[in-house]
């Protein structure tokens with residue numbers, strides 16, 4: 607019988623006070639996992655804890671900036687001391703800056719790379735030794751359409767998410783022999799605070815042009831919801847995917863497969 611259960615597993619989902627991380631962590635809890643999450647500010651951790659509690663989930667929340675290696679190492683040591691070795695890591699925390707490249711400062715570019723690429727390296731590096739000792743581990747990196755495609759104004763984000771796809775493949779290559787599987791999830795366009803600016807109503811009450819653009823580019827003809835990512839995440843976190851390694855699973859309603867609506 608294929609095992610999709612996460613019973614008895616300890617799962618860390620970074621940046622999971624809300625949005626995609628919150629949905630994935632909640633799905634893991636319903637599959638039996640114990641949930642740990644972090645956010646940059648205590649008020650966000652508290653808000654996340656309240657949201658998990660409202661969903662009937664006992665989560666463990668900590669303040670940790672995933673770009674700060676010292677904070678991350680102390681955070682992982684604290685989890686291992688208080689809760690045990692991490693079985694499942696989801697590198698979810700991420701930011702985006704939508705600025706034309708020639709107007710973007712090097713500091714802004716570096717900030718996006720820091721959160722979206724350097725941080726998954728830092729957190730994975732801190733967690734892998736425990737997984738090796740335990741004899742198994744699952745790492746899921748939250749990639750993007752921009753791991754495969756470019757678009758105007760998101761140069762730093764695309765560079766980071768493209769790099770994250772290759773970091774995923776490299777972790778899979780380097781640690782597969784220790785029964786650690788590292789895969790990616792590439793969400794399409796998902797309705798969260800991160801994409802809210804692309805969906806907000808215009809001053810005249812009309813739809814945002816990007817909203818109509820994305821719906822036309824998506825065969826499923828809708829924005830995704832964070833809940834659309836839960837099943838794929840549980841699959842990649844469970845024993846059901848023990849021979850899946852270095853793969854990026856695109857959960858995008860078909861965007862990557864579609865050339866675009868042809869003229870009538």
Ligand code: NAP
Nearest residue numbers: 621625626646671672698699700750793795796798799800
């Ligand atoms: P979101 O709503 O902006 O949430 C991002 C989360 O990451 C927030 O909780 C945020 O906390 C946290 N975070 C940011 N920087 C952090 C840091 N330095 N340390 C710790 N936590 C940090 O984003 P989302 O839409 O849920 O996206 C989650 C992930 O999916 C991101 O990696 C994103 O790139 C990726 N993704 C999103 C979409 C989409 O369409 N929404 C599609 C593909 C991929 P704060 O509130 O404190 O900043």
Ligand code: GCO
Nearest residue numbers: 702750751752793794795801
């Ligand atoms: C953007 C969006 C996208 C999504 C996502 C798509 O400005 O194009 O924010 O980048 O967040 O990454 O997969």
